[in-house]
Amino acid sequence: MNFAGKIKSFFAKAPAVSPEFFDELSDLLVEGDLGVKESYTLVELLQERCKKENSASPEQARDCLAGLLEEMLHHVETAAGxxxxxxxxxxxxxxxxxxxxxxxxxxxxxxxxxxxxxxxxxxxxxxxxxxxxxxxxxxxxxxxxxxxxxxxxxxxxxxxxxxxxxxxxxxxxxxxxxxxxxxxxxxxxxxxxxxxxxxxxxxxxxxxxxxxxxxxxxxxxxxxxxxxxxxxxxxxxxxxxxxxxxxxxxxxxxxxxxxxxxxxxxxxxxxxxxxxxxxxxxxxxxxxxxxxx
Ligand SMILES: Nc1nc2c(ncn2[C@@H]2O[C@H](COP(=O)(O)OP(=O)(O)OP(=O)(O)O)[C@@H](O)[C@H]2O)c(=O)[nH]1
Ligand SMILES: [Mg+2]
Structure with a gap:
């Protein structure tokens, strides 16, 4: 299965957010070429954010992750066009x-x-x-x-x-x-x-x-x-x-x-x-x- 398939299936199959869930997610992000340091920092942030926002479902965590990833990209101005x-x-x-x-x-x-x-x-x-x-x-x-x-x-x-x-x-x-x-x-x-x-x-x-x-x-x-x-x-x-x-x-x-x-x-x-x-x-x-x- 390619990376896109794996991440989708991870969120679809996870029963709930838990320490294991976040560990597995970190490993998956590393597999997706995010880099070890970036992956762990990001997942720590995600855990904090999920707690703060009371996001308890894997789906909510996924949406939250997408938001954090997008924030990483907005460190730089988009150069397209x-x-x-x-x-x-x-x-x-x-x-x-x-x-x-x-x-x-x-x-x-x-x-x-x-x-x-x-x-x-x-x-x-x-x-x-x-x-x-x-x-x-x-x-x-x-x-x-x-x-x-x-x-x-x-x-x-x-x-x-x-x-x-x-x-x-x-x-x-x-x-x-x-x-x-x-x-x-x-x-x-x-x-x-x-x-x-x-x-x-x-x-x-x-x-x-x-x-x-x-x-x-x-x-x-x-x-x-x-x-x-x-x-x-x-x-x-x-x-x-x-x-x-x-x-x-x-x-x-x-x-x-x-x-x-x-x-x-x-x-x-x-x-x-x-x-x-x-x-x-x-x-x-x-x-x-x-x-x-
Ligand atoms: N699938 C895919 N193949 C690509 C893409 N861009 C380039 N290729 C292929 O990758 C190979 C190398 O592409 P080139 O454009 O010759 O690469 P280059 O950087 O100019 O290579 P050098 O001049 O040898 O340094 C070719 O077979 C391209 O057809 C792409 O976006 N997708
Ligand atoms: Mg060339």
Missing amino acids: LPLMPETSGKAGPAVILLLGVNGVGKTTTAAKLAALCQSSGAKPVLAAADTFRAAAIDQLKIHGERLGLRVVAHQQGGDPAAVVYDAIEAAGKDGIVIADTAGRMHTKSALVDELRKIDRVVESKAARYSKYLVLDATTGRNAFAQAEIFCEAVTPEAAILSKYDSTAKGGVVFSLASGLRLPVAYLCTGEKYGDIQTFNPHNFAREFAGIN
């Missing part, structure tokens, strides 16, 4: 969206999905193949560009990613949107950070709006949190995008990103098709995680 509203800085220049993340998390696919999303609201984004590490990465983005009917700015393999982004910004023009793919791997971590900082300097000097999204693979569980810690320290992404959030993914890491790193989630990706992306809704996500829907 930001790239689709480029403006405000007063500076002339395009909006730039940069996708970050380690190998294979779904950066290139997500770049294409975001491009499709921008297209559906009438924009014509330019894709920037700033993953110059592998020739295949450039080709992969070009294929998406062809399918979507969008321009892809690319240089040769081994080229300077910051130069690719620069050219894409020029191509997009001052009201345009640039969506840039980046490499997940480098010879060393410091080389990757140097490369991303160089891109930052180009974007900050030329763009009116800059959104850096960290793509995290939901199926990697707590490992996604460890990746986020490293990226947040090195390159300050503004939000995460949770990819591969399909039927087997658990998603508890989202609460840890908010409470531990103050990193909001902007989008959830639920499959490989262009349309398989949705803006993150804290209320619905918290309820779903608590087994309500």
Whole structure:
């Protein structure tokens, strides 16, 4: 049974709230990728709240849990929809969206999905193949560009990613949107950070709006949190995008990103098709995680 099924069945079958009930719930939340510390703290809070509110039934406890989970997400402002509203800085220049993340998390696919999303609201984004590490990465983005009917700015393999982004910004023009793919791997971590900082300097000097999204693979569980810690320290992404959030993914890491790193989630990706992306809704996500829907 997947996590969603397990949590639903736990609340449905529990006879009443009891110390065992709360112990079992803590273990279940850990299994859902919430993190050991967060799970125990949350369940302690839940016990207090249930007592205060006289919530004696498992169903009441479940609703209370959903509320507490949602509060965890409201530590951070929701970042959904930001790239689709480029403006405000007063500076002339395009909006730039940069996708970050380690190998294979779904950066290139997500770049294409975001491009499709921008297209559906009438924009014509330019894709920037700033993953110059592998020739295949450039080709992969070009294929998406062809399918979507969008321009892809690319240089040769081994080229300077910051130069690719620069050219894409020029191509997009001052009201345009640039969506840039980046490499997940480098010879060393410091080389990757140097490369991303160089891109930052180009974007900050030329763009009116800059959104850096960290793509995290939901199926990697707590490992996604460890990746986020490293990226947040090195390159300050503004939000995460949770990819591969399909039927087997658990998603508890989202609460840890908010409470531990103050990193909001902007989008959830639920499959490989262009349309398989949705803006993150804290209320619905918290309820779903608590087994309500
Ligand atoms: N089910 C599912 N598969 C996804 C999703 N996003 C990406 N994938 C798949 O995951 C694999 C890796 O996706 P990519 O977009 O190539 O990942 P990447 O981060 O660009 O990988 P590198 O460029 O190698 O670092 C591909 O097979 C994608 O089709 C998603 O949201 N759901
Ligand atoms: Mg890629």
